[in-house]
Amino acid sequence: MDAAEAFILARTQFGLNIAFHILFPSLTIGLGWFLLYFRVRYECTKDAAWLATYKLWLKIFALSFAMGVVSGIVMSFQFGTNWPGYMNKVGAIAGPLLAYEVLTAFFLEATFLGIMLFGMNRVPGWMHIFSSVMVAAGTTLSAFWILALNSWMQTPAGYVVAGNQLIAGDWLAVIFNPSFPYRFTHMLLASGLTAAFAIAGLSAWRLLYEPSDRSATRTLRVGALVAAVLVPVQIFVGDLHGLNTLHHEPAKIAAIEGIWKTEKSAPLVLFAVPNEEKRRNDYAIEIPKVAALILTHDANGELRGLDDFEPDRPTVAPLFFGFRIMVGTGVSMLLLSWFGVWRLRRGEPPRALLWMFSAFTFSGWIATLAGWLVTEIGRQPWLVTGILRTADAAGKITGAELGASLTVYVLTYSLMLLAYFVVITHMAGKGAQA
Amino acid sequence: MTLDLPVIFAALMGIAILAYVVLDGYDLGVGMLMPAATTAQQDLMVASIGPFWDANETWLVLGIGLLLVAFPAAHGIVLGALYLPVTAMLIGLMLRGVAFEFRVKAQGWHAELWNWFFWLGSFLASLAQGFMLGRYVTGFESGAGYWLFALLVGASLCGGYVLLGATWLVLRTEGELQQKARAWARWGIMWVALGVALVSVATPWMSEMVRDKWFDFPRTLWLMALPAASVGAGIFVWRSLRPAAADWKPFAGAVTIYVTAFTGLAYSIFPFVVVDRLTIWEAAAHPSALQFMFWGVVIVLPCIAGYTVFAYRVFRGKVKGGLYE
Known part of the structure; x- marks a missing residue:
């Protein structure tokens, strides 16, 4: 096996691991705040149905959290084993950000989750609520640090060159780098949307079995309402994020939009099959001038095409399709949540609507994974934009070692994911019990 | 300021790894003891570690994280050389972690299956950790003897974790299960004694550095205090396994064994972070990075220690069963 194959294996393995990992934090970051809401509602109303709701979702949270923890540990090892060049070059910046995540977030979440799960009868009510706050805050803090690092890799700022490596010149500029606030x-x-649709979807699933379940009726409404509010905000923020990307990483946008040559009044490509060999879109369905209008706010504006960035540009197809999957999922989420809220206000939901929400249980995961693939593949061939190429960061792990471990990881992750689906649909199907 | 930051971070990494070994050690030990208990007892055993295992495992992330961020040059070498045992350990930890959640939610033969995964994960992770330690202290030398040595360390660490797990159960349970735990602890201590004796005899042959450091009179006489303390702690554990002794004593004794053994190990290796190849100063990250992390650690670590102690206080006393209250 040659080095190129080992490199592909290293990327596959790391990508698979992160893709598996991201599922669980993306659910728990949002779910933590929902749990806090359920807990506070119980404290205010002393209604046993809220307590039952809280306990059901706490169990789902704990399960998801455990999946996130164990797959996250794998990552702390793979940073060094798969990408030693990364630590050599930018370790003085990436390292402290990771260390702060462990110190300020991981221990907080894990310790107070223990109290949340097992301590309800052992600590006073306010202490238990405080633990819920700490867990929710911990998950959010962990997102803060890891996204600061991820954004820095996309749009590096605040660094100084010191010999062969980069060091931080200004930590605030490193953390609050240009793409960080948007990302x-x-x-x-x-994450809020992932949790909202998971809650709405699993509650709808329960209502298909037991239409009179009060707890599930409530959580379906809460989930649908939060989703209906958050989706339009997300579309707005997503647009701002896109404009920010156009400014800092124009090649990524060119690949997303399928713009092969720099041109004025570029059309919006709704669908096409990008052809890397001939550098054009096959079977394209386009709306004239709209891409220029959206991205430059001028129908005659000029957009830089992929030809401007050769050879340092990402492969088009994954970005092109990934972006469309993300946006398509987002628009469907908007329609379903708005229609759902409207219909739920009018009384008992029809079974078809419950089926729709059930089908959208994991829609947040699809959109998140698609968006994440767009942003990460869109950074290639760079690991840190303009500073370090992914190929230059690869390690000396042999293809055989990578292949063997990759096989075991795939098997383990498949087993875990299967068990996860079985258990949470089973738990949700049984419903909340006081 | 003239702090020797690499030394400070080496000490912090040592503390994190020691905390990990002791804390996750007891719950891995409990996991390995699962097949020896009845179903009702298994539920109690799992309940005794329920609130803690997540946070316990986080110490591993901190320890490895500090290796990665404070000594990046060493992280690649150490974990690259240990790639396959690390993978085995990670798979073990994953199985253990999710089995913990799944076993309470599954029914019938599914629950039984997750119990076995829980055992298998705990055992695999423990064996792999010991194996890694064995490879690490010998500087990743190749040769059948070195591999055999690593396996020996792996087996000994399993015994050590069983000892920690059993004494933890003596502390946290009562009645029949506690009686069983006392018997397990006695087996554990014999296992550890045999393992430590073999490893102590083998290590000076395996590593010239260790030989030079320990057999250098008259320093040797002072150093002998460490193994003497270990043996003393072992005898203390054995004696306090009588039902009349306080329940906390066996666990405290077992922790003491770990602290003394770890101190000895740290003394053997210092100032190397990759044995015979890289010292902590050579492997250290850029001072600016260490400086920035230093203040975070100074502020945050006491908070972590504080709320960890709080959590252990909340859950003190005997487990009565009933995992989710």
Whole structure:
């Protein structure tokens, strides 16, 4: 096996691991705040149905959190084993950000989750609520640090060159780098939506079995309402994030939009099959001038095409399709949540609506994964934009070692994911019990 | 300021790893003891570690995280050389972690299956950790003898974790299960004694550095205080396993064994972070990075210690069953 194959294996393995990992934090960051809401409602009303709701979702949270923890540990090892060049070059910046995530977020979440799960009868009510706040805050803080690092890799700022490596010149500029505010907001909203649709979907699933379940009726409404509010905000923030990307990473936008040559009045490509060989879109369905209008706010504006960035540009197809999957999912989420809220206010929901919400249980994951693939593949061939190429960061792990471990990871993750689906649909199907 | 930051971070990394070994050690030990208990007892055993295992495992992330961020040059070498045992450990930890959640939610033969995954994960992770330690202290030398040595360390660490797990159960349970735990602890201590004796005899042959450091009179006489303390703690554990002794004593004794053994190990290796190859100063990250992290650690670590102690106080006393209250 040659080095190129080992490199592809290293990327596959790391990508698979992160893709598996991101599912669970993207759910728990949002779910933590929902749990706090359920807990506070119980404290205010002393209604046993809220307590039952809280306990059901706490169990789902704990399960998802455990999945996130164990897959996250794998990452702390793979940073060094798969990408030693990364730490050599930018470790003085990436390292402290990761360290702060562990110190300020991980221990907080894990310790107070123990109290949340098992301590309800052992600590006073306010202490239990405080623990819920700490867990929710911990998950959000962890997103803060990891997205600061991820954004810095996309749009590096605040660094100084010291010999062969980069060091921080200004930590605030490193953390609050140009794309961070957009990416962080975008991710938090994505997580809120993932949790909202999971709650609405699993509650709808329960209502299909037991239409009179009060707890599930409530949580379906809460989930649908939060989703209906957050989706339009997300679309707005997503647009701002896109404009920010156009400014800082124009090649990524060119690939997303399928713009092969720099041109004025570029059309919006609704669908096409990008052809890397001939550098054009096949079977394209386009709306004239709209891409220029959206991105430059001028129908005659000029957009830089991929030809401007050769050879340092990402492969088009994954970005082109990933972006369309994300946006398509987002628009469907908007329609379903608005229609759902409207219909739920009019009384008992029809079974078809319950089926629709059930089908959208994991829509947040699809949109998040698609968006994440767009932003990460869109950074290629760079690991840190303009500073370090992914190929230059690869390590000396042999293809055989990577292949063997990759196989075991795939098996383990498949088993875990299967069990996860079975257990949470089973738990949700049984419903909340006081 | 003239702080020797690499030394400080080496000490912090040592503390994190020691905390991990002791804390996750007891719950891995409990996991390995699962097949020896009845179903009702298994539920109690799992309940005794329920509130803690997540946070316990986080110490591993901190320890490895500090290796990665404070000594990046060493992280690649150490974990690259240990790639396959690390993978085995991670798979073990994953199985253990999710089995913990799944076993309470599954029914019938599914629950039984997750119990076995819980055992398998705990065992695999423990064996792999010991194996990694064995490879690490010998500087990743190749040769059948070195691999055998690593396996020996792996087996000994399993015994050590069983000892921690059993004494933890003596502390946290009562009645029949506690009686069983006392018997397990006695087996554990014999296992550890045999393992430590073999490892102590083998190590000076395996590593010249260790030999030079320990057999250098008259310093040797002072150093002998460490193994003496270990043996003393072992005897203390054995004696306090009588039902009349206080329930906290066996666990405290077992922790003491770990602290003394770890101190000895740290003394053997210092100032290397990759044995015989890289010292902590050579491997250290840029001072600006260490400086920035230093203040975070100074502020945050006491908070972590504070709320960890709080959590252990909340859950003190005997477990009565009933996982989710």
